[in-house]
Amino acid sequence: MTPAFSYRYACVRCAAPQPWGEIRYRCLECGQNLRIQRQVDADSPSAADIVSTFHGRGLWRYGALLPVEARWASRLAVGGTPLVDCGDGGGVRLWVKDEARNPSGSIKDRATDVVLAFARRAGCRHSVTASTGNAGASLACIAASHGMSATVVVPASTPFAKLAQIRAYGAKVCEVDGSYDGAFDIAERMADDARVCCRNTGINPFTREGKKTCAFEIAEALDWRVPDWVIVPTGDGNMLSGIAAGFLDLHALGITSAVPRLLAAQADSSNSITRDWRACDDAMALPESPTLVSPDTVADSLSVGRPRDHFAALHALRATRGACVALSDARIMAASRDLAQHFGLWFEPSTAVGYAALGECLATGRIQPRSRVVLIGTGSGLKSLPRFDSAAPGHLRDSANAVPRRMPGEPGYEQSEAQP
The missing domain is CATH 3.40.50.1100 (Rossmann fold)
Known part of the structure; x- marks a missing residue:
């Protein structure tokens, strides 16, 4: 479906318009994040006309209100959740x-599906993001469905289950000492090449x-x-x-x-x-x-x-x-x-x-x-999982059938915590 409106970038703070076309991340005037601004004029469709275009399931049902064509989307069923x-x-x-x-398994897929649809349209061949887990798993998942390579930068404290999920999809994981905020800056620097899409939450307006x-x-x-x-x-x-x-x-x-x-x-x-x-x-x-x-x-x-x-x-x-x-x-x-x-x-x-x-x-x-x-x-x-286990009642944690308090790969995991 062809978008029903035309679009441009605009700064979230100073409202300065920015040229449409390639992926942009920050305002050229003040450095703040950008938003995607829909251009409405006398020829724009009415509310009833827009609603009449809502067909199918998933987020691309609303293609008339999205700034990229559904033909660039992944093959996965994103959105349409109960x-x-x-x-x-x-x-x-x-x-x-x-x-x-x-x-x-998370809402992050909505952002990633639209981000990578536009990235494919723009000719990007690689994608990168910083994550505490969910955004990274989402990028790894949807990039895999596109046949696009991906790198996920995570703090060392990222939960094991999320790291395992990212790796299962084939993305490269870059673990860094320190916080998510440090990972964010590293991921942004990795996307200096125009062929690399930075999915970082917030600075990519398609999220x-x-x-x-x-x-x-x-x-x-x-x-x-x-x-x-x-x-x-x-x-x-x-x-x-x-x-x-x-x-x-x-x-x-x-x-x-x-x-x-x-x-x-x-x-x-x-x-x-x-x-x-x-x-x-x-x-x-x-x-x-x-x-x-x-x-x-x-x-x-x-x-x-x-x-x-x-x-x-x-x-x-x-x-x-x-x-x-x-x-x-x-x-x-x-x-x-x-x-x-x-x-x-x-x-x-x-x-x-x-x-x-x-x-x-x-x-x-x-x-x-x-x-x-x-x-x-x-x-x-x-x-x-480890978050819930550490908060569980003591008699459940200490039972012979309990999940280990920390999973292999989690900070502080010791072999003695593994199941016999």
Whole structure:
């Protein structure tokens, strides 16, 4: 399908337009991230005409609202994930968007599928990304389906299950001492060649375009009547900015009549966006650079010291009248057990951050009883096995049939922990 609109790049901060065509990562004027701007004019299709083009399954169902043709997409079934109706979830009408159903097991596949579609169109032969696990597994998976080589730069603390998944797809893994933020800078330098696509979250504007489609699916599943709140687990801020962009697009095009409020859910030690949001007085006060933090959390997918889509994330909160909550690891793991045992939904700890945030906001009155709420289920619990095992009751951990506290390849693993 040919895109129904024309596009250009624009800076998320200064709004300076940038030429369309090749992949671009940063504003030529101020160095901030870019967004992809849809050009609407008198000849643009109507809301009804756009909706009439939504055919098939998966994220490419919304090809009319994407800036690259579906013919460049992977052969994998990305998107089209279920919106699970959880009924009365703690006093609200709760749905969970189960993104663990994507090919590599996380929402990251939406971003990667659109990123690599445009990369193929632009003639790229190799792709690289920094990751704490999920983005790397996603890139490795979808690059393999394209026959494209990939390199994933990860901190040494990346969970074993995620490293195993990346390697299984054939990507090259580059482990670095230090944090995700250091890995991010290394991956960006690896993409100096125009034939190499950098998938890094935030600086590649097509990551936001892919994540928009999650908002499209939520709205369509609810017959274009958007929920009151959407809870978005937040680390780098790119999922938050992408989900917001999706709902704002639908509203601007007249497909929906409202925009839901977004709740950014963070871990206590990885709460840069929460801190900066609380410090903002008005729209002009959005800081240009993030507060730096030192993350140490079980929610490894959200373990970010310097959010790379920081400005766009704060703007998303402004545009949706949103809020931020940061939770302790103890509350995150308790929420994870509740999700699994009450609804049969076992997600990685980053999703549980969102469920814990729902409880917090109900207790404080920020979210009112009987509100319609959607929680983004970011990825499978199978990706974080040691995290769950270390939080399990002692009699389960110490039983003869227990999973080792650390898996081979995890920092601190010792042979004595292996099963006999």
